């Protein structure tokens with residue numbers, strides 16, 4: 409199921425908040441609609457919000473009524489600022505918008521029509537490269553999964569969270585495509601249930617055996633020796649290999665390490681933020697307390713209760729067995745080995 413569609417010069421985003429019950433697309437005829445879709449998690453997952461924002465900028469350009477290059481670029485800069493402010497943790501959002509603006513600002517082309525064409529090409533490139541990266545990650549990552557592997561995953565790092573195919577779930581799909589029998593345990597992922605609503609849905613669609621558990625069951629599941637490895641995606645990986653991902657990931661990593669189970673992270677280079685030296689520097693989004701106190705419009709907690717609702721946590725590099733990227737599987741020491749793939753020239 410495509411979550412981001414560009415067709416006839418229009419952007420459509422699958423409304424993931426409605427899954428698995430309803431398949432409904434949001435018609436994005438204004439960049440503000442895209443910004444709102446990112447904020448409310450209609451489109452979500454680090455690479456997906458990067459690609460959606462790149463197309464969102466193109467949607468924004470369609471309504472700029474000036475043929476003056478300078479004015480056009482200034483307005484786009486402001487739109488990029490608004491799109492980029494929607495969610496702070498996933499670095500792919502900023503990465504995609506910066507890439508778009510750099511391409512535009514360094515273009516030799518002068519007319520606004522030409523610039524529009526260039527930005528559309530760049531958005532398509534961001535989208536297509538993400539699909540290719542996921543496939544390559546799948547190729548590399550599936551080698552870590554022996555036949556018969558039982559894999560635990562957290563949140564949703566599948567096709568829905570990317571331009572297509574998936575990061576963590578892409579590795580599992582690739583193993584299946586190689587003829588291996590793989591089965592998945594999916595944490596439901598409180599509070600917004602991306603694991604229950606999206607991961608288990610994607611796995612059912614793919615014909616990959618999946619068992620849904622509540623987040624609190626992961627430790628007991630591991631103690632019963634039912635898990636061979638954990639694979640999750642990431643929203644941001646810092647230069648030292650610390651990993652920000654959906655809240656609850658850190659707990660899963662601690663449990664996996666206690667049970668001697670390898671904990672893998674699958675993420676494209678666009679998720680690696682070499683500007684930050686450690687996970688302490690990652691901005692962690694805090695969301696509406698209602699996401700914790702309410703479910704399906706019904707209260708699950710007394711009115712007035714205090715709530716803390718960070719959407720992500722940081723897993724320290726010491727708990728991460730390997731990071732699966734489109735450039736290969738990276739092992740510790742991460743500071744050294746991530747630098748080699750992210751800044752190949754500097755390191756050569």
Ligand SMILES: CSC[C@@H](O)[C@@H](O)C(=O)COP(=O)(O)O
Nearest residue numbers: 452453454563565569641642654
């Ligand atoms: C391939 S996506 C990896 C992560 O973006 C994913 O695990 C995650 O944490 C998504 O969080 P979300 O809040 O649903 O956008």
